[in-house]
Amino acid sequence: MYSRFLLCLTMIGVSSAAVADTVWMKNGDRLSGKIKVFDGGKLLLQTKYGGAIALDWKEVKTLESDQELLVKQDAYSGEKTKSLHAGEPGQVILANGEAPKAVELASIQQIMKPKPLVEDFIWKGNVDLALDYKRAETNSNDYDVDFKTSARHGRWRHNAEGEYNRESKDDVTTTNNWSAEYALDRFITEQWFWQGRLNYKRDHIEDLTRQRTVGTGPGYQFWDDELGAFSLGSLLNRTDYEYADGGKENFYSVGMKWDYNRYLIGKSVELFTNGELGKPLSGVADYSLDAEIGLRYKITEWASLNLKAEQNIISGTDDSDLNKTRYTAGFGVAW
The missing domain is CATH 2.40.160.40 (monomeric porin ompg)
Structure with missing residues (x-):
């Protein structure tokens, strides 16, 4: 019974963590919510406690997300990643199977949910x-x-x-x-x-x-x-x-x-x-x-x-x- 209880707690903890993205700021703040989009120098984070919050991209230290996202390093092409992992300060890791890649935050121009058929539509x-x-x-x-x-x-x-x-x-x-x-x-x-x-x-x-x-x-x-x-x-x-x-x-x-x-x-x-x-x-x-x-x-x-x-x-x-x-x-x- 006790082992089942621990298993339930573990599953609840894992599922809770999965529904929230995390953004670490350079001033030490840690914000949780759902990444909606990054464009025009602003990262829009949807939170339960403050609604939609626009974060200055220059103040972001790193971030993570379990969402499938399209990360664009120029205006016309992008890379679809299964998830984002926290990296070194000023970096984020694009997780795609066995070949994760560290990317400088300063090189990213857009982050958005990929659309069916046409990803950057x-x-x-x-x-x-x-x-x-x-x-x-x-x-x-x-x-x-x-x-x-x-x-x-x-x-x-x-x-x-x-x-x-x-x-x-x-x-x-x-x-x-x-x-x-x-x-x-x-x-x-x-x-x-x-x-x-x-x-x-x-x-x-x-x-x-x-x-x-x-x-x-x-x-x-x-x-x-x-x-x-x-x-x-x-x-x-x-x-x-x-x-x-x-x-x-x-x-x-x-x-x-x-x-x-x-x-x-x-x-x-x-x-x-x-x-x-x-x-x-x-x-x-x-x-x-x-x-x-x-x-x-x-x-x-x-x-x-x-x-x-x-x-x-x-x-x-x-x-x-x-x-x-x-x-x-x-x-x-x-x-």
């Missing part, structure tokens, strides 16, 4: 939904659905986004539009990339009923990690306008795109903004602006509440100016 995105129903002297219904997603493998990154807006008051539709965009990035270096994109907007209410834009140009990725991302892109665009009265016009323009998000308070809050400022090369319009800014608050690992402000301006068109501001609050999912 990273896919992230979100879908936000906002609904507003009012029943009073004036009945109104407001809908706003939008999504944004990106997938990266090696030097390629695919970006897609779309939005649908509809508002009605007393059965009269006052807003009814949708938009979709696809962009393909080819990374030339770790930060510089070249982008090609296609954008289409359809409005069933405004005088400007259709907008089609094809563009290409260079961009720069300042950072892209578990704590956020920031990129700027400059584009040469060809845009076609169609109006409700049948009029058409097209022009070339230059534009500046931005895409920024940052996680705060242990990744429970996300601040984000993205958009494009354009300047036509002819006198069709003075400028155009399509931008949004907002906050998301995570209530679970995948669900969130969001607040957003959107601005859409086309100034100086031959027909009439467009200047719309929209505020929404709603529910979303992210991955």
